[in-house]
Amino acid sequence: MADKKPENRQVLIDTLPEGKLAADNYKLVSGPIPIAAEHEVLCRTLMVTIAAGSRAGLQGSASYAGAPKTNIVMNGTGVARVEQSNSEAFAVGDLVVCPSGWQDYSVNKASHCTKIDDDIDIGHYLGALGTNGLTAYFGLLNVGQPIENNTVLVSAAAGSVGHLVGQIAKIKGARTVGVTSTAEKCEMLKARLGYDASVSYKSPEFRAELKAACANGVDVYFDNTGGEILGAALFRMNEGGRIACCGVVSQYDTSNPSGGPRGVPGLLINKRIKMQGFLVFDYMDQYKNARSELKSWIKSGELKPVNDVVEGLEQAPEAFVNLLAGGNVGTRMVKIADE
Numbered sequence: 001m002a003d004k005k006p007e008n009r010q011v012l013i014d015t016l017p018e019g020k021l022a023a024d025n026y027k028l029v030s031g032p033i034p035i036a037a038e039h040e041v042l043c044r045t046l047m048v049t050i051a052a053g054s055r056a057g058l059q060g061s062a063s064y065a066g067a068p069k070t071n072i073v074m075n076g077t078g079v080a081r082v083e084q085s086n087s088e089a090f091a092v093g094d095l096v097v098c099p100s101g102w103q104d105y106s107v108n109k110a111s112h113c114t115k116i117d118d119d120i121d122i123g124h125y126l127g128a129l130g131t132n133g134l135t136a137y138f139g140l141l142n143v144g145q146p147i148e149n150n151t152v153l154v155s156a157a158a159g160s161v162g163h164l165v166g167q168i169a170k171i172k173g174a175r176t177v178g179v180t181s182t183a184e185k186c187e188m189l190k191a192r193l194g195y196d197a198s199v200s201y202k203s204p205e206f207r208a209e210l211k212a213a214c215a216n217g218v219d220v221y222f223d224n225t226g227g228e229i230l231g232a233a234l235f236r237m238n239e240g241g242r243i244a245c246c247g248v249v250s251q252y253d254t255s256n257p258s259g260g261p262r263g264v265p266g267l268l269i270n271k272r273i274k275m276q277g278f279l280v281f282d283y284m285d286q287y288k289n290a291r292s293e294l295k296s297w298i299k300s301g302e303l304k305p306v307n308d309v310v311e312g313l314e315q316a317p318e319a320f321v322n323l324l325a326g327g328n329v330g331t332r333m334v335k336i337a338d339e
Helices: 052-058 131-144 162-171 183-191 206-213 227-234 266-270 280-300 313-324
Strands: 008-013 026-031 040-049 078-085 095-098 105-109 151-154 175-180 197-200 218-223 237-245 274-277 307-311 331-335
Touching: 008 313, 026 313, 040 095, 052 313, 078 105, 131 162, 131 218, 131 237, 131 280, 151 162, 162 175, 162 218, 175 183, 175 206, 183 197, 197 206, 206 227, 218 227, 227 237, 307 313, 313 331
Parallel strands: 151 175, 151 218, 175 197, 218 237, 237 274, 307 331
Antiparallel strands: 008 026, 040 078, 040 105, 040 331, 078 095
């Protein structure tokens, strides 16, 4: 009996969510492995990221991703091996980062792939050396601009970006306060990630506990959530404080997002607070230097990325739903194949 011909499994967006995302908004299908054309490479996905920001792409025009579509492969960045190359830039067997999506195999333009080394955990290229790490790096250092002994407050502090922001702030000599969901995560922030203090936004005394944790006010607030946490942070800001608006995870997984917080623009004016949104793509010309510094911090042990790995492509939808419910610590990613 002949061996079964390899297939390309894909996770497609089946239906758009109404309210909260569910695993059955996706479907798993199989088809033939694609063939690379001129200047393209065929990549076999090893790992792929699960990113909270991708939920915004299912919401419509409010996202930079544009209007959502069904019956397409769910987007995601992957680490992959080159299986076929029609580009002089890549050889079969090269390890690359590419826009693989949630599937076993993807065909990509050579210009959309980046060759990487295997001298470090390949998961880091999806986390601390990928979009999450670069977002933390530029959002904190270029927008937040902390200086030594500043107090840096981070929401979603155990998440894919937040767990890196706090560590980078510590490297720069700041005092760090993390906001997260549970008492267990609060302890983990201090014990594992080096936060000086932590607060649960689910606590009935959240605002009082935040005030106590930020006794000298907040100089830099890295906002991953928006909503009520942003509202509470505004009242803790010092004069001349900086707010880096990175994400609004509190509003991603709902069809009825809450309104803006109190204190805008009044507090911004009275305290001369700078509140700035940003996209990591604004800094593409600086990626190389940033990755070099991030990698040096990882190798020195100053930066300890957390890769939250789920096994199996078929588990990706449920892993995404769980992430949106706050089930992850660090960068959520799905392992699809061995190296």
